[in-house]
Amino acid sequence: MIDNPFGAAAATPSDDVPAPSALGRRTLLAASTGLLGASVTTSVFAATHHHATRLSPPHALGAPAIVGRASAPLPLVMLDPGHGGKDPGAIGVSGTYEKHIAEAAATELARQLQASGRYRVAMTRSDDRFIPLDGRVEIAQGHRAALFISMHADALHDPSVRGASVYTLSSGASDAQTAALAQKENDADRFGGPRVHATSPEVQAILSSLVTEETRRGSAHMASSVVSSFGPKIGLLTHPSRHAAFVVLKSAEIPSVLVEMGFMSNHLDEAALRQAGHRMMVAGAMRTAIDHYFASGPGVTAYAG
Numbered sequence: 001m002i003d004n005p006f007g008a009a010a011a012t013p014s015d016d017v018p019a020p021s022a023l024g025r026r027t028l029l030a031a032s033t034g035l036l037g038a039s040v041t042t043s044v045f046a047a048t049h050h051h052a053t054r055l056s057p058p059h060a061l062g063a064p065a066i067v068g069r070a071s072a073p074l075p076l077v078m079l080d081p082g083h084g085g086k087d088p089g090a091i092g093v094s095g096t097y098e099k100h101i102a103e104a105a106a107t108e109l110a111r112q113l114q115a116s117g118r119y120r121v122a123m124t125r126s127d128d129r130f131i132p133l134d135g136r137v138e139i140a141q142g143h144r145a146a147l148f149i150s151m152h153a154d155a156l157h158d159p160s161v162r163g164a165s166v167y168t169l170s171s172g173a174s175d176a177q178t179a180a181l182a183q184k185e186n187d188a189d190r191f192g193g194p195r196v197h198a199t200s201p202e203v204q205a206i207l208s209s210l211v212t213e214e215t216r217r218g219s220a221h222m223a224s225s226v227v228s229s230f231g232p233k234i235g236l237l238t239h240p241s242r243h244a245a246f247v248v249l250k251s252a253e254i255p256s257v258l259v260e261m262g263f264m265s266n267h268l269d270e271a272a273l274r275q276a277g278h279r280m281m282v283a284g285a286m287r288t289a290i291d292h293y294f295a296s297g298p299g300v301t302a303y304a305g
């Protein structure tokens with residue numbers, strides 16, 4: 001009943017995210033096992049026995065189906081590993097691709113969330129493929145996700161800056177560094193070719209104005225949950241909660257955050273994020289933040305079913 005969500009993503013069980021030189025081998029491995037052809041855009045798991053649209057048959061033959069006050073479905077958390085396919089994202093000082101870090105970390109977080117039994121989990125991609133930013137938003141909306149988390153490890157101009165940070169949507173940026181980051185992230189759609197329209201600042205302002213106040217509060221609540229759960233264990237930027245016009249965060253009804261787990265432009269962050277143990281710790285902190293988000297605060301009822 002449960003699709004294997006990991007497919008090609010499970011090709012990184014070791015500590016090391018594959019360096020660019022290992023890509024050919026990885027692709028061949030995936031192709032030889034049929035994973036590339038069989039992969040789908042999204043994978044939902046931990047969903048089977050709680051999903052509202054799948055009523056279980058009654059225990060006794062001939063008994064009427066119980067319809068109505070069935071147990072509420074678990075909230076669906078949509079994880080969005082940044083970049084993918086022809087878009088590598090940032091490339092680290094020693095050659096690590098952001099897209100691989102994002103996918104490996106999201107896969108680990110999906111595993112932890114699923115193991116908790118508290119959520120349904122889906123990923124916008126579970127293999128190395130390109131998805132336009134609008135497409136990521138549409139996938140989350142199509143699944144009626146209760147929470148959307150985009151996972152990244154971008155690069156900054158200043159290689160000395162290290163630490164995690166979390167971003168929410170607004171038409172204006174909280175600071176110049178975040179404005180540059182959002183511009184670079186939004187530029188990812190250039191990999192999709194000329195068909196994908198550019199998003200002007202005016203369009204972004206209109207989009208962010210469509211986000212409901214409840215969604216905005218939910219996003220802010222999730223951002224503060226991430227900051228407090230990261231705080232003790234994982235280094236944070238000085239002002240770790242920031243905002244700008246990130247296109248991928250524009251869902252009107254789904255509280256959305258973008259988490260920078262660290263920066264590929266910093267060699268210590270890059271080295272740490274290459275380690276499965278560190279990614280497990282980051283995922284653990286994010287799981288704690290998600291638990292806190294759903295246990296309290298505003299915005300948690302949006303799209304809950």
Ligand code: ZN
Nearest residue numbers: 082089152154
């Ligand atoms: Zn990124």
